[in-house]
Amino acid sequence: xxxxxxxxxxxxxxxxxxxxxxxxxxxxxxxxxxxxxxxxxxxxxxxxxxxxxxxxxxxxxxxxxxxxxxxxxxxxxxxxxxxxxxxxxxxxxxxxxxxxxxxxxxxxxxxxxxxxxxxxxxxxxxxxxxxxxxxxxxxxxxxxxxxxxxxxxxxxxxxxxxxxxxxxxxxxxxxxxxxxxxxxxxxxxxxxxxxxxxxxxxxxxxxxxxxxxxxxxxxxxxxxxxxxxxxxxxx
Amino acid sequence: xxxxxxxxxxxxxxxxxxxxxxxxxxxxxxxxxxxxxxxxxxxxxxxxxxxxxxxxxxxxxxxxxxxxxxxxxxxxxxxxxxxxxxxxxxxxxxxxxxxxxxxxxxxxxxxxxxxxxxxxxxxxxxxxxxxxxxxxxxxxxxxxxxxxxxxxxxxxxxxxxxxxxxxxxxxxxxxxxx
Numbered sequence: 001x002x003x004x005x006x007x008x009x010x011x012x013x014x015x016x017x018x019x020x021x022x023x024x025x026x027x028x029x030x031x032x033x034x035x036x037x038x039x040x041x042x043x044x045x046x047x048x049x050x051x052x053x054x055x056x057x058x059x060x061x062x063x064x065x066x067x068x069x070x071x072x073x074x075x076x077x078x079x080x081x082x083x084x085x086x087x088x089x090x091x092x093x094x095x096x097x098x099x100x101x102x103x104x105x106x107x108x109x110x111x112x113x114x115x116x117x118x119x120x121x122x123x124x125x126x127x128x129x130x131x132x133x134x135x136x137x138x139x140x141x142x143x144x145x146x147x148x149x150x151x152x153x154x155x156x157x158x159x160x161x162x163x164x165x166x167x168x169x170x171x172x173x174x175x176x177x178x179x180x181x182x183x184x185x186x187x188x189x190x191x192x193x194x195x196x197x198x199x200x201x202x203x204x205x206x207x208x209x210x211x212x213x214x215x216x217x218x219x220x221x222x223x224x225x226x227x228x229x230x231x232x233x234x235x
Numbered sequence: 236x237x238x239x240x241x242x243x244x245x246x247x248x249x250x251x252x253x254x255x256x257x258x259x260x261x262x263x264x265x266x267x268x269x270x271x272x273x274x275x276x277x278x279x280x281x282x283x284x285x286x287x288x289x290x291x292x293x294x295x296x297x298x299x300x301x302x303x304x305x306x307x308x309x310x311x312x313x314x315x316x317x318x319x320x321x322x323x324x325x326x327x328x329x330x331x332x333x334x335x336x337x338x339x340x341x342x343x344x345x346x347x348x349x350x351x352x353x354x355x356x357x358x359x360x361x362x363x364x365x366x367x368x369x370x371x372x373x374x375x376x377x378x379x380x381x382x383x384x385x386x387x388x389x390x391x392x393x394x395x396x397x398x399x400x401x402x403x404x405x406x407x408x409x410x411x412x413x
Contacts, residue, residue, distance in 0.1 A: 042245045060246065
């Protein structure tokens with residue numbers, strides 16, 4: 001008798017092309033998300049953005065070692081495994097960023113002295129990796145039923161030398177850009193949860209990127225909602 | 236307005252009053268440590284069995300299956316379970332017998348199977364004579380006359396999650412014929 005059921009949700013947003021600069025209007029790559037695809041973790045999700053793909057698994061609330069337990073809230077751990085090679089310093093720093101975002105959102109006080117572990121595996125990296133990791137982590141946390149005060153999403157912006165803004169850049173666009181900003185936004189008031197930036201930019205450009213990311217996050221949250229509706233309407 | 240929110244989860248969080256199946260992992264002094272699938276093992280006192288006294292200890296070994304209910308279960312304290320109800324009677328709780336098979340399913344499936352008007356259980360009962368115990372922590376223990384029948388029943392219950400009612404009826408009719 002057949003095993004796993006896969007809730008597949010593919011929504012086509014405006015698809016990006018490799019050639020030429022895009023306008024500042026919202027043009028994110030094609031999204032896809034699949035939940036509950038792994039049998040061992042309590043929750044799992046796979047998130048695709050264009051050619052970037054990340055698989056996330058969540059375990060929790062589970063046992064925690066006495067050395068790591070916090071008396072009044074859950075201990076959140078994030079493990080990020082790159083596609084090839086051993087995890088290095090870049091992975092450690094991304095893990096910390098993802099952990100800080102999740103800690104701001106997860107209601108840890110409901111499960112003190114437990115651990116919630118998010119394990120992320122990079123399946124393919126074609127630009128905007130951190131944003132894809134954040135989206136996959138959010139979908140996996142929802143699949144596991146971990147209580148959260150809001151959903152969150154990651155959006156990457158790249159600023160070119162001529163000042164144009166590109167959302168959800170590919171790896172080539174990221175390399176050629178003057179500055180790359182990754183922002184994590186929450187779903188309730190589109191507030192900023194986490195930002196990490198690399199490169200040279202002015203504060204007016206930062207505000208412009210923030211506004212563009214907030215507009216783009218509308219699309220991502222609508223995609224989350226439709227994906228979940230599709231999954232739960234099947235049962 | 237009161238809302239009932241149903242969710243689909245695999246990880247159990249102890250709730251007071253829930254009946255669960257636990258596995259005894261340790262015996263330390265007067266209490267047993269029982270793994271119930273939550274973040275902490277629950278504690279079970281040796282006196283919390285029907286007819287147990289300090290002289291008459293219950294026969295519980297490490298690795299035994301226990302069906303009991305939680306008397307203390309909140310986020311701040313270690314969960315405690317007992318195998319007697321408030322009147323001191325066992326009412327089906329205690330050590331689960333020899334043989335049989337314990338397997339894990341999602342919490343939503345257990346709630347569906349334990350609903351008062353569940354057809355699945357009636358159909359399964361007509362198929363083979365069986366003993367079955369449902370734990371709200373996602374664990375089911377099943378025992379039929381032969382090992383093959385036990386495995387068939389376990390597979391059917393695990394698959395019930397993903398099948399529609401028609402597919403299920405097809406499978407049952409095929410099994411009833413053979």
